[in-house]
Amino acid sequence: MKFDDNELYSIPSSVNGTQCSLHNLAKWKNGLAFKKINFSDEGVPVIKIAELNNGIGPTTAYTKEIFSEDVHLKRGDLLFSWSGNPQTSIDTFRFDLEEGWLNQHIFKVTPNEELVDFDYFYFLMKNLKPYFTKIATNKQTTGLGHVTLADIKRMNLIVPDVETQKRIVSVIKPIDDKIKLNNDINNNLEQQAQAVYYKMFSEVNGxxxxxxxxxxxxxxxxxxxxxxxxxxxxxxxxxxxxxxxxxxxxxxxxxxxxxxxxxxxxxxxxxxxxxxxxxxxxxxxxxxxxxxxxxxxxxxxxxxxxxxxxxxxxxxxxxxxxxxxxxxxxxxxxxxxxxxxxxxxxxxYSPTTDEIREFNYLVKPMFEEIVSRTYENALLAEMRDTLLPKLMSGELDVSDIDL
CATH class of the missing domain: 3.90.220.20 (DNA methylase specificity domains)
Structure with a gap:
C-alpha cells in the first residue's frame, strides 16, 4: 500500500512497528443533523462540541426521540470533534455522561482492538492533535476549519505491537486517571457546596x-x-x-x-x-x-x-x-x-453578615480544596503533555517496563 508522504499526513516515529492508515485503525461514525422539531425540554441530551468542551449547560438541547444505535453514546465512548475553531474545537474526548445522542461534526470512533489497544488509540489521537489543528487551519474559513474523513484516510503512522502499546499506556494513563479523579472529587465538592447553598438560601423569605x-x-x-x-x-x-x-x-x-x-x-x-x-x-x-x-x-x-x-x-x-x-x-x-x-x-437575596459567616465556614474549605486540586491538575497536564509525544515517537524507550 502506498502511503501519503506529506509532512502533515505522514507522522514521523522511530518506534518499531507497522505502518498503518489512521482510518483503518477504527470505525468512524458521524453524528446526525438534528432539527428543532427533534428537541424537547427533557429527555436525552444532544451532544455538540459545546457539551464536549463545557459539559451540560443552559444551551444544551434534549430529545425524547429514538435514533440509530450507532449514534447513541454511552460513558467511555471515544469522540472526535472534526469541525470548528481549529485551536479550541478540534480534539478527542472520552464521553463522560450516562448517555447522549451524537450531533453532526463529531465522529464516534470505535478502535479495531485487533490492531490497537483502546486506551492507546485514545492517547494516539490526543498526540495527533497538533496535526489535526494544522490541517483544519489550512482549510479555515470564517473562523471554522475541518478535518474530514478524506484527511483521516491520508494520515499514516507507525503502530507498535500491542504489548508495546500497553507499556506506553502504563506510563501515561495513571497521570490522566489522576487528573480525572481530581476532577471527579472537585465536582463532588462543588455539589456539596451547592447543597449547602440550597439548604441555607433556597427558601429564604427575604x-x-x-x-x-x-x-x-x-x-x-x-x-x-x-x-x-x-x-x-x-x-x-x-x-x-x-x-x-x-x-x-x-x-x-x-x-x-x-x-x-x-x-x-x-x-x-x-x-x-x-x-x-x-x-x-x-x-x-x-x-x-x-x-x-x-x-x-x-x-x-x-x-x-x-x-x-x-x-x-x-x-x-x-x-x-x-x-x-x-x-x-x-x-x-x-x-x-x-x-x-x-x-x-x-x-x-442579600444575605446577612451572620448568614455569610456561617456559609463561608462550611464551604470555604471545599473551594480551597478545589483550587488546590485544580492547580495540581495543571502541573499533571503539563507533565502528561510533555511525556506523550516522546512516548508515541519512540524517543522514550518502554521496552523494560513489566506489565
Missing amino acids: EPVELSSIIDVRDGTHDSPKAQATGYYLITSKHLLPFGVDKASANRISKADFDKINERSLVETQDILMSMIGTIGLISYIPYEAVDFAIKNMALFKTSHTPELTYYFLCYLKSEKTLQHIEKCLAGSTQKYISLGELRKMPI
Missing part, C-alpha cells in the same frame, strides 16, 4: 434585590482587537475553565488594546467571569493566577471587591434557579446573548 446593588457587574469588549504574535491574551468563552482560564489557544493583543479594554473591565484575582454570547452561562472563578489577559463577550463580576461574598455568589450563579432565569432573559435570533442590563437586574 425580598430579593437587584444583583448590581451588592456586586459590581461589568462586561469586556465586544470589539475584535487585531491579533498579533506576542502581547497580552484575549480571553473569550472558548477559554473559560471552571477555575481559571486556558490561555494556550487565546489570541494575543497589543498593550494599547489591553489597556483600553481594562479601563472598564480589569480582571483581578477572586473575580468571576461568565460567557454572555453563544454558549451562555459558562462560569469561571479566577482563584490564584496572575491576570495578564483582557476579556471579550464576557460578564465580569467584581467579587474581588467583596471577597466575603465570593463563594455565595459563585454558588448563586451556578444554581439551577439562576440558570433558568438567565435562559428566560436571552435575546437574539441567530446568536443568543444576554445583555449587561439584564445581568445587573437579576434578582438575588
